[in-house]
Amino acid sequence: MTDDVDKTADHNRKLFIETVGCQMNMLDSELVVAALRKQGYELTGDVQDADTILFNTCSVREHAEHKIYSALGRLKFAKNARPGRVIGVLGCMAQKDQELIFQRAPHVDLVVGTGQLAEVPRLIDEARSDRQRSLAVSLDRRDGTRTTVAESFQSYDPLREPAMRPSPYQAFVRIMIGCDKFCTYCVVPMTRGPEQGRPPRDILHEVRVLADQGVKEITFLGQTVNSYKHQQDGRTWRLADLLHAAHEVPGIERLKFVTNYPRDMTDDLLQAIRDLPKAARYLHVPAQHGCDEVLKRMKRGYTVDQYREMFARVREALPDCAVSSDFIVGFCGETEEAHQRSLDLIRECRFKNSFIFKYSPRPGTKAYDNLADDIPEDVKRRRNAEMLTLQNQISAEDNAAFIGRAVQVLVEGYSETQKKQGLDTPGPKQLTGRSMCDRIIAFEGNPRLTGTLVDVEIHDVTPTTLIGQIVTRAVQHGSGDLLPILV
Ligand code: SAH
Ligand code: SF4
Numbered sequence: 001m002t003d004d005v006d007k008t009a010d011h012n013r014k015l016f017i018e019t020v021g022c023q024m025n026m027l028d029s030e031l032v033v034a035a036l037r038k039q040g041y042e043l044t045g046d047v048q049d050a051d052t053i054l055f056n057t058c059s060v061r062e063h064a065e066h067k068i069y070s071a072l073g074r075l076k077f078a079k080n081a082r083p084g085r086v087i088g089v090l091g092c093m094a095q096k097d098q099e100l101i102f103q104r105a106p107h108v109d110l111v112v113g114t115g116q117l118a119e120v121p122r123l124i125d126e127a128r129s130d131r132q133r134s135l136a137v138s139l140d141r142r143d144g145t146r147t148t149v150a151e152s153f154q155s156y157d158p159l160r161e162p163a164m165r166p167s168p169y170q171a172f173v174r175i176m177i178g179c180d181k182f183c184t185y186c187v188v189p190m191t192r193g194p195e196q197g198r199p200p201r202d203i204l205h206e207v208r209v210l211a212d213q214g215v216k217e218i219t220f221l222g223q224t225v226n227s228y229k230h231q232q233d234g235r236t237w238r239l240a241d242l243l244h245a246a247h248e249v250p251g252i253e254r255l256k257f258v259t260n261y262p263r264d265m266t267d268d269l270l271q272a273i274r275d276l277p278k279a280a281r282y283l284h285v286p287a288q289h290g291c292d293e294v295l296k297r298m299k300r301g302y303t304v305d306q307y308r309e310m311f312a313r314v315r316e317a318l319p320d321c322a323v324s325s326d327f328i329v330g331f332c333g334e335t336e337e338a339h340q341r342s343l344d345l346i347r348e349c350r351f352k353n354s355f356i357f358k359y360s361p362r363p364g365t366k367a368y369d370n371l372a373d374d375i376p377e378d379v380k381r382r383r384n385a386e387m388l389t390l391q392n393q394i395s396a397e398d399n400a401a402f403i404g405r406a407v408q409v410l411v412e413g414y415s416e417t418q419k420k421q422g423l424d425t426p427g428p429k430q431l432t433g434r435s436m437c438d439r440i441i442a443f444e445g446n447p448r449l450t451g452t453l454v455d456v457e458i459h460d461v462t463p464t465t466l467i468g469q470i471v472t473r474a475v476q477h478g479s480g481d482l483l484p485i486l487v
């Protein structure tokens with residue numbers, strides 16, 4: 001813990017937090033926990049032991065919300081047994097459901113939306129002292145002008161406590177909040193508010209502070225990260241400018257950014273990645289569907305041909321760049337033929353991986369109001385399985401091309417397999433890390449290598465992982481991460 005912890009605070013405070021959803025939520029939880037640690041809270045993994053219980057929630061699919069509502073339901077008895085406990089719901093579901101959360105789970109004390117997270121420590125204290133419920137949310141998008149709604153969503157980016165990062169060597173940095181694309185299936189424009197870029201000087205200050213703390217890999221976050229725009233000192237900053245500036249920060253070895261919007265994949269961005277050796281050769285650019293009719297109903301703002309054109313420019317500028325995608329199956333009116341077009345796009349683009357989701361109608365979205373959710377669950381499930389099978393086959397085939405070659409890996413620590421087997425086993429440990437093209441690599445090594453860059457020669461693969469051995473001899477580094485072994 002750092003020296004500026006409030007010594008007057010109650011040091012017996014135990015905090016349990018569960019986080020679901022995307023990287024934005026992981027970052028928000030990290031920052032909320034850091035703020036609470038400064039007030040003397042300690043983290044516990046045991047909900048029964050906690051006197052403050054927080055859920056940082058996601059509304060993107062119904063399933064994510066169910067999970068949280070059932071967890072809240074289970075806490076009713078825990079609350080009755082110890083009424084002094086504070087239970088809080090934070091994040092996207094808090095912004096979306098607001099009062100409904102108190103109705104469905106009357107034992108909840110706090111509901112705090114994504115734009116009000118700075119208030120969490122104060123609201124917990126108030127809930128503990130006056131036992132009043134509180135609701136802190138931003139304006140609904142229909143309840144004000146764009147400016148007033150935007151002002152009610154505040155980006156939460158205090159300086160952090162190094163001890164709270166999942167890894168000392170990697171950090172997320174938010175460059176923008178919100179989304180203005182309004183895809184018809186998606187709640188994010190409602191839960192995260194209007195698209196707003198953070199000032200470049202704040203972002204770069206954060207990058208420098210993180211680098212001084214030992215961070216080597218920065219991942220810039222935004223719902224449509226490549227749409228970033230900000231006016232500062234009489235010029236417009238875009239993502240490419242931020243990458244150039246962050247590239248100069250001493251100590252930073254890798255720069256990544258997620259998630260990209262296909263229409264904003266500009267040539268200046270592709271050139272920046274090509275020219276900056278620390279920029280990852282990896283782009284997550286969700287296509288969502290392979291059929292024009294469906295893309296139109298989703299209001300994605302591009303046709304399949306426009307996606308193909310973007311993809312061809314990526315391949316041209318960055319031949320060694322891995323591209324991954326998201327797809328939704330079973331969207332309203334998706335015919336068997338339309339589904340085949342999505343399979344065709346996976347075949348054609350050969351994505352590194354694809355996240356495939358069954359369409360889940362979300363109240364508050366255009367699709368929910370205007371389009372029937374007419375694809376039966378068993379059809380959605382079958383199409384989902386077909387997409388996954390095809391993508392896995394492609395991932396396995398393309399991963400096999402790495403066999404016999406070496407890749408540069410930023411070591412992240414013990415692999416999940418090693419953690420399951422326990423860390424006290426004798427002999428070398430299985431470690432894991434990622435390559436510059438975001439592939440997961442598993443290999444044996446000394447855990448002290450965590451946070452360093454090593455070269456690993458690949459000798460086996462699965463659809464999701466490359467498996468190899470550390471190369472101790474010198475390997476010549478090129479611009480990408482697919483390195484020929486020198487024999
Ligand atoms: N901002 C990102 C992703 C946001 S949500 C982007 O625009 O790409 C992450 C993914 O969840 C989306 O890419 C989409 O594939 C999926 N998703 C969003 N809403 C959904 C819904 N209602 N049902 C199923 N999947 C959904
Ligand atoms: Fe949702 Fe579309 Fe915005 Fe992505 S771009 S967050 S899918 S509305």
Ligand code: F3S
Nearest residue numbers: 021022058059060092
């Ligand atoms: Fe979920 Fe909110 Fe992220 S809805 S995907 S946690 S922006």
